[in-house]
Amino acid sequence: MPELPEVETSVQAIQEFNNQKLQSIQVYNPNLRWKVDIASLHKIKNQMVYKISRRAKYILFNLEKSQLLLHLGMSGTIRISQKNSNLYKKHDHIELVFKKGKIIFNDPRRFGSIHLISSPYNHFLLNKLGPEPLSENFNGEYFYQKVKNSVAPIKSALMNQHHVVGIGNIYANEVLFDARIRPTRKCRTLTKKETISIDFSIKKILNRAIELGGTTLKDFHQPDGNKGYFKNELSVYDRANKKCKACKKQSIKKIILAQRATYFCKDCQN
Structure with missing residues (x-):
């Protein structure tokens, strides 16, 4: 998607x-x-x-x-x-x-x-959405307060459009690798320092992906017909059993979390 x-x-x-x-x-x-x-x-x-x-x-x-x-x-x-x-x-x-x-x-x-x-503020598809991740309305403090009591895995919280919009499976995996946080961590175990780190990684990864035209894995093409080239910079997504680009020791592990393919490095994301 x-x-x-x-x-x-x-x-x-x-x-x-x-x-x-x-x-x-x-x-x-x-x-x-x-x-x-x-x-x-x-x-x-x-x-x-x-x-x-x-x-x-x-x-x-x-x-x-x-x-x-x-x-x-x-x-x-x-x-x-x-x-x-x-x-x-x-x-x-x-x-x-x-x-x-x-x-x-x-x-x-x-x-x-x-x-x-008639109004984007009242339409049923839009009126319950969370803040934009690249806006000033979303930051580490906000995200900490939103998830600090949750037992949900952090990856599921990132993909929850009521918390923050626009982050799907690809970028949730990439953000958590960049922040060095394992996707299965329960939200309530996160410190404020870690949610600030997640916010930094969200903005870094999303801005870089936009710069490269998005990620083309199968279906997506830009309106001019070109592919998105962020695929070339993916660190963990769709890289199961390949060497981690960071530690260059561990192989990327794939699990199914909340019915979605989830990728991480056991050493880098402890």
Whole structure:
């Protein structure tokens, strides 16, 4: 599933459509996680898109009177195409057509979604989300207070979107390796110094991943068709039985934690 860096990379790539009029919307297949309300989408034809932004793993097209909320789901991508292009790819669902081009949403597994909403603060997909990890609202003190009494493993807490948004399985593994904390540690055993270290690692890892265009393992591609190159810098994720890049002694261990593949070094993350 695309995580914060992949969604942020996508948002940055489509900034050229800011302050352009959304001339039309073409729905090829409305069958996504929630069936697309085609009639409501046609109501925003010819509205100006004033700002394209991100909240958690969602893309927000801010229109004159409402917002278009797009979630990429498990395998969704967006691509930029010339306005006069008739190229259709299998699993293309929706085209947003502008004067100078179009944005196409493709989703093979159909776990993505698109909604027309009146307020991002009240919508059921957004109103219970935690703070952005790269914002000043998220820091080590905040995270310590949030998890200090929890018996949940720290990796599960990092992926809990009520605590902090945008961190999925790939980056939770990478952050905890960078902070030298084992993913199975119970939250209540963490010190404030360690949650401060986690906050530092979150910002370091996510910013670096955004700089490199995200992580392409299978499905994700940037809107211009390029892959994300953070895969080349992964320290533990998907590196089971390979030598640890830090200690160069232990092999990376893989376990299943909360039904998710989890990777760590037994020596570096004690």
